[in-house]
Amino acid sequence: MRDSSRVSVVKVEETQSQRVDDDVVIEEPLEIRVNGDSLSVTMRTPGDDFDLAVGLLWTEGIIRSRDEIGTIAYCPDEEQPELKNIVNVVLVDTTRKIESSRRLWSNSSCGLCGKATLESIHQVCQPVASSIVISRELLFSLPSRLRQAQANFERTGGIHAVGLFDEQGSLLVLREDIGRHNAVDKVLGAALVGGLPVSETIMMVSGRLGFEIAQKALVAGIPVVASISAASSLAIELANDLGMTTIGFLRGRSMNVYSHPERIAAGGITA
Amino acid sequence: MRDSSRVSVVKVEETQSQRVDDDVVIEEPLEIRVNGDSLSVTMRTPGDDFDLAVGLLWTEGIIRSRDEIGTIAYCPDEEQPELKNIVNVVLVDTTRKIESSRRLWSNSSCGLCGKATLESIHQVCQPVASSIVISRELLFSLPSRLRQAQANFERTGGIHAVGLFDEQGSLLVLREDIGRHNAVDKVLGAALVGGLPVSETIMMVSGRLGFEIAQKALVAGIPVVASISAASSLAIELANDLGMTTIGFLRGRSMNVYSHPERIAAGGITA
Numbered sequence A, B: 001m002r003d004s005s006r007v008s009v010v011k012v013e014e015t016q017s018q019r020v021d022d023d024v025v026i027e028e029p030l031e032i033r034v035n036g037d038s039l040s041v042t043m044r045t046p047g048d049d050f051d052l053a054v055g056l057l058w059t060e061g062i063i064r065s066r067d068e069i070g071t072i073a074y075c076p077d078e079e080q081p082e083l084k085n086i087v088n089v090v091l092v093d094t095t096r097k098i099e100s101s102r103r104l105w106s107n108s109s110c111g112l113c114g115k116a117t118l119e120s121i122h123q124v125c126q127p128v129a130s131s132i133v134i135s136r137e138l139l140f141s142l143p144s145r146l147r148q149a150q151a152n153f154e155r156t157g158g159i160h161a162v163g164l165f166d167e168q169g170s171l172l173v174l175r176e177d178i179g180r181h182n183a184v185d186k187v188l189g190a191a192l193v194g195g196l197p198v199s200e201t202i203m204m205v206s207g208r209l210g211f212e213i214a215q216k217a218l219v220a221g222i223p224v225v226a227s228i229s230a231a232s233s234l235a236i237e238l239a240n241d242l243g244m245t246t247i248g249f250l251r252g253r254s255m256n257v258y259s260h261p262e263r264i265a266a267g268g269i270t271a
Helices: A049-059 A114-124 A136-149 A180-194 A211-220 A233-242 B049-059 B114-124 B136-149 B180-194 B211-220 B233-242
Strands: A004-013 A016-025 A028-034 A037-044 A069-074 A086-091 A160-165 A171-177 A202-205 A224-227 A245-251 A254-259 B004-013 B016-025 B028-034 B037-044 B069-074 B086-091 B160-166 B171-177 B201-205 B224-227 B245-251 B254-259
Touching: A004 A233, A016 A233, A028 A049, A037 A049, A049 A069, A049 A086, A049 B180, A049 B211, A136 A160, A136 A171, A136 A202, A136 A245, A160 A180, A171 A180, A180 A202, A180 A211, A180 B049, A211 A224, A211 A233, A211 B049, A233 A245, A233 A254, B004 B233, B016 B233, B028 B049, B037 B049, B049 B069, B049 B086, B136 B160, B136 B171, B136 B201, B136 B245, B160 B180, B171 B180, B180 B201, B180 B211, B211 B224, B211 B233, B233 B245, B233 B254
Parallel strands: A028 A086, A202 A224, A224 A245, B028 B086, B201 B224, B224 B245
Antiparallel strands: A004 A016, A004 A254, A028 A037, A069 A086, A160 A171, A160 A202, A245 A254, B004 B016, B004 B254, B028 B037, B069 B086, B160 B171, B160 B201, B245 B254
């Protein structure tokens, strides 16, 4: 199964920029069912889905040996039969029900396929409305600004940081957490309580830019999300659809712009 | 609030080793309640918990503005009143109930405090039983063995890899995924289906060694987990209690051993 997808990206280096094709990791929801009942929806990279289902059942304590497994199969999605995003594990004990308190939902907004997920987001989010325009120089400076403000990373090496910057590159709020999505929630919670003008800000994340990060930024109306690491296929698709600028591999004096480069001024980015 | 914790660690460099104190990032569960009803339990780094609660409510679409928030407070845990691991957000609309389909459970094994979490794991997991003994040289070689076998990282730069190695350093199974916990589940699922002797293996993860990774490895009975990145306080505590060797910052010819160094032979590791 495919685990990477080719996307068109604006590669920026110093004062140069060009549109090239690049590989990004595929992220899609997988629903795992046990004896036909939904157990979990998780965002995953397609491939080895049966292993993933068995592993989750094992590590969540639902099965203890392979002898408990009867059959494993993909369930056809009636509307999109080409999709392999539902796996049903039939146990040897076909009557067994997994109690509802053990249901796992990785994210309440997950659908059963990328398309359903994107559609559900469209219902929740408005397209991004922002007049922010930022320079390359300002973007290149964000990683060091974030690092300088980050109190804990140097000590533990194990914590994510997320910062919200204004159009001039001033840091408005910084939060840290072992979980990337928690750090984003902390920043956005502080912004909401403090009445910050999020629609004119840039969010800089120390980790990768996956679906959940993009979704949270879109709900809040953040116009630009930049990451020092990679972006996922679903995050880029979502950002393209809803008008959010996404930037990855922001390191040194280069970056990849995955969506809506029009907010980046100066130097004439080739769109 | 504290966000890092001091632990005793065996620092190994080349043929030297010494026991020193080191800072690790704190990971603890937080339960978020809305109008007194439990909404979510998430593993987080303590600090800015009210921001985290507000941000989660916002980014999950439960509130749309700060005007909907009435009060935010910690709920005392009757058994452990010093803990601040439950936050209750009372909305202006105090009668509002969040429908159960929107309940978020980050992990079904989470308790309401670190202690409860650890206790629930003790009920599920046996202490690790393994006779595996590994050399430093073998450990130092694992990151490059994993990288060489990893098909996708070089192309997308955005995918995690987890490998299971035997006592001689042979790769038994490798799986990749955008999610660290998915990659672990895929590896363990493949091991269970394939009947691999997991109790005599080393699991090498490309990302950080947090609670969920440690928990999954312990359920499966993996004796040694190594990471190129940091370990969390709760992962280390769990591993210490249940006899699993954990190794972090395995890079070049050095590493930190956080728990049970007795499985590492040769060179006389100072315990």
